[in-house]
């Protein structure tokens with residue numbers, strides 16, 4: 001590749017192609033051989049153009065190299081758009097702030113799955129469809145008995161959700177659109193039920209069945225916190241906060257867990273197995289596990305007076321401590337979801353009569369100091385969605401170990417929407433990246449008697 005002159009020269013277009021706008025291209029030249037290849041430059045509705053490198057290996061004999069996919073588009077999608085520099089997030093074109101203020105999780109789920117906001121009738125039918133799948137097969141209960149009571153609920157989620165494919169053979173044919181719809185509804189509907197069961201099992205309380213008269217978030221809170229010994233009263237403020245948290249976490253472009261679901265699905269694996277793979281990926285502390293890690297970090301810091309010490313540690317290359325809940329691969333501005341959650345924190349704490357939450361004060365002090373520190377400013381490290389969510393969830397009564405489970409409940413909508421989009425994409429093929437091999441060249445077997 002010509003490193004002296006810009007490798008990508010954009011030539012003016014002469015005609016429009018399919019759905020990618022004007023036909024533009026760039027030329028890549030191998031300076032060693034002088035060989036060049038012209039590659040199409042594709043434009044989307046929003047965001048950077050992409051260099052279509054599908055001919056690169058065939059025409060120039062080289063692969064591209066991009067560990068972590070920092071500058072690589074893995075697919076075409078119409079679902080979610082993020083502008084990291086502006087701190088913008090759109091679900092099917094609607095800004096997350098507007099959906100957070102005016103919508104609810106079931107409506108946002110319909111939007112992500114179908115591409116348009118539902119009519120009143122469509123929404124009512126969708127909610128009914130989901131409600132009618134909230135119970136799980138009674139035999140699934142047996143799976144919980146196999147876990148230790150102190151198992152991390154994300155381990156339980158990985159196992160039990162993956163096992164759903166053993167129960168719902170009538171919705172595993174991914175080539176049948178009707179079966180894809182049923183599998184999608186089953187997954188969205190049953191995640192809260194399984195999540196609540198994982199929590200109840202961990203605290204030794206009886207499982208609580210879903211109720212068809214409750215909305216999605218209300219039903220989840222009921223299954224989580226109701227006990228047979230007394231009536232559970234839904235707190236509408238907490239139910240609204242739960243619904244809001246679900247909206248904010250529903251989808252986020254091609255993040256690690258969504259890419260995991262797409263890659264698993266690209267082999268034709270059934271949707272239950274794909275979502276279980278997504279849950280496993282989300283569990284990592286660099287991804288969905290960060291909300292739990294943030295609270296542990298705040299507890300470790302303990303007091304505002306120690307914030308500068310930990311900010312310095314986060315800047316020290318020799319210290320593997322990182323400010324959890326800070327930084328993002330795409331956002332180089334404030335994560336719009338964090339801004340909504342920051343406001344919601346106060347509403348929930350006020351509703352719960354929590355006048356003084358030291359962890360919130362600590363988080364806001366940490367944010368204040370970090371956002372004025374040259375290291376964080378220069379690297380454009382801002383609070384992300386995980387920075388405030390844990391404080392709200394803890395105030396709502398969730399144990400830290402359940403935080404990422406809640407993230408998984410919400411993100412199941414995005415995973416399912418992205419999985420369906422991939423299956424329906426006529427250009428979809430099995431994902432199979434290549435590599436830069438730096439291991440040993442050809443050599444031959446030596447008997448042990450001849451080895452050094």
Ligand code: SDX
Nearest residue numbers: 252255286287288290314322323324325326327328329379
């Ligand atoms: C989510 O992809 C998504 O969309 C994810 C998500 C979604 O909705 O699906 O938004 C959800 O996963 C949010 C992110 C939650 N994770 C955390 O909060 C963990 C802490 N943050 C990071 O570890 C980190 O910021 C990542 C993983 C989020 C992003 O990592 P990148 O893009 O690979 O960036 P990087 O690790 O290369 O960091 C760039 C620089 C580095 O310094 P240099 O090597 O260039 O000198 O910034 C530094 C890093 O050391 N850095 C941090 C930091 N995050 C990055 N330094 C201190 N504290 C941090 N939190």
